[in-house]
Amino acid sequence: MINVGIVGVGNVAAMLVQSVEYYRSLGSSEGLIHEKIGKYEVAHIRFVYAVDVSREKVGRDLSEAIFAFPNSVRKFAPVARGVTVRMGKVLDGVAPHMVEDFRPARAEEPTLSQLAREMQDAGVEVLLNLLPVGSEEASRFYAAAAAQAGAALVNAIPVFIASKGFPSPAPVLGDDIKGQLGATAVHRALASLVRWRGARLLETYQLNVGGNTDFKNMLAWERLASKKESKTMAVASTQERPEEVVREERVYAGPSGYVPFLGNTKVSHIYLKALAFAGSEVEVEVRLKVDDKAMASAVLVDAIRVAKVAMDHGLRGSLDWASAFYFKHPPRQARSEMEALRMLYAGLERLGERAEPRLDEPF
Numbered sequence: 001m002i003n004v005g006i007v008g009v010g011n012v013a014a015m016l017v018q019s020v021e022y023y024r025s026l027g028s029s030e031g032l033i034h035e036k037i038g039k040y041e042v043a044h045i046r047f048v049y050a051v052d053v054s055r056e057k058v059g060r061d062l063s064e065a066i067f068a069f070p071n072s073v074r075k076f077a078p079v080a081r082g083v084t085v086r087m088g089k090v091l092d093g094v095a096p097h098m099v100e101d102f103r104p105a106r107a108e109e110p111t112l113s114q115l116a117r118e119m120q121d122a123g124v125e126v127l128l129n130l131l132p133v134g135s136e137e138a139s140r141f142y143a144a145a146a147a148q149a150g151a152a153l154v155n156a157i158p159v160f161i162a163s164k165g166f167p168s169p170a171p172v173l174g175d176d177i178k179g180q181l182g183a184t185a186v187h188r189a190l191a192s193l194v195r196w197r198g199a200r201l202l203e204t205y206q207l208n209v210g211g212n213t214d215f216k217n218m219l220a221w222e223r224l225a226s227k228k229e230s231k232t233m234a235v236a237s238t239q240e241r242p243e244e245v246v247r248e249e250r251v252y253a254g255p256s257g258y259v260p261f262l263g264n265t266k267v268s269h270i271y272l273k274a275l276a277f278a279g280s281e282v283e284v285e286v287r288l289k290v291d292d293k294a295m296a297s298a299v300l301v302d303a304i305r306v307a308k309v310a311m312d313h314g315l316r317g318s319l320d321w322a323s324a325f326y327f328k329h330p331p332r333q334a335r336s337e338m339e340a341l342r343m344l345y346a347g348l349e350r351l352g353e354r355a356e357p358r359l360d361e362p363f
């Protein structure tokens with residue numbers, strides 16, 4: 001089994017916790033990126049610890065907290081009881097405009113050592129950071145607690161921890177999940193195609209709207225600097241001279257609006273303009289509509305298993321080979337999704353492990 005702890009019992013947690021049960025009972029791997037990573041299947045994932053600060057969630061069983069206000073993921077798989085959501089440390093997790101959504105509980109906040117001890121007592125092997133965007137201090141606090149507890153960290157959010165080389169006695173993967181078929185993956189694929197067909201990317205944007213607390217939280221522009229950097233670099237890095245593309249502001253990629261009725265549906269508008277043969281211009285426009293939380297969870301069930309495999313082999317600190325395929329802002333960015341996939345497979349092979357099915361083999 002893989003014992004997992006969650007920081008931030010929001011919509012991603014609600015999708016993830018249920019989806020593990022969904023796959024456990026489905027008996028099929030339809031929709032998974034990898035059925036097996038090392039010896040681990042999705043059914044080996046077990047949630048043993050959860051922490052939040054909201055009065056709607058702290059003190060409740062995880063199986064109920066995942067449906068508490070303001071979460072909006074529907075119920076689709078039965079989750080067993082047994083994990084009580086613990087009080088965390090608020091720090092900068094709750095933005096002023098989000099106080100009504102994440103109303104902090106009136107419980108005592110733990111110290112870093114207390115939190116680390118709680119994690120050890122619960123047997124946490126992999127800790128997931130699912131805090132709101134802009135939680136810089138809070139993310140570092142929980143990352144330090146994970147390191148003290150000897151737990152691996154999977155940093156799902158755009159706070160630069162793995163990519164800045166976080167010291168830990170256990171593996172650190174991140175930063176900022178790149179959804180299975182999310183806007184970043186699709187945008188990168190199109191931008192790579194421009195390069196692979198010998199054209200030059202002139203300008204491109206990616207506008208995203210959604211209707212959950214993640215999007216509402218991102219209405220505060222001051223919390224967004226790292227999200228924009230993460231998304232922009234993910235696209236620019238597919239091109240010949242990424243720094244030039246960024247400096248000339250030829251890429252715009254970021255959250256662009258909160259539309260409450262969309263709920264967990266995310267709609268992305270992607271536009272690219274390229275210079276091709278004999279000065280001809282080519283324009284591409286794509287509209288992408290996804291269940292944002294499903295896209296994130298698909299990646300998390302893989303990243304958790306990669307983290308555990310790395311831990312089994314005694315690896316420590318930021319792992320670039322394990323992060324490029326799954327995160328927008330990894331320690332080392334791959335120029336294409338295929339390159340990222342090969343980095344992952346090569347890293348696993350060095351450990352004598354493999355992921356199945358291999359996605360880079362010809363059909």
Ligand SMILES: NC(=O)c1ccc[n+]([C@@H]2O[C@H](COP(=O)([O-])OP(=O)(O)OC[C@H]3O[C@@H](n4cnc5c(N)ncnc54)[C@H](O)[C@@H]3O)[C@@H](O)[C@H]2O)c1
Nearest residue numbers: 008009010011012052054088089090093131132133213296
């Ligand atoms: N496709 C995706 O969904 C996707 C992709 C990339 C990154 N992410 C990131 O994953 C993160 C989680 O997304 P979500 O939709 O679950 O967010 P959410 O807003 O639904 O949940 C955030 C949770 O964190 C809790 N929280 C706030 N401050 C806290 C603190 N100091 N300590 C503990 N808990 C605290 C809130 O009470 C809430 O339960 C976000 O940062 C999001 O941007 C998501």
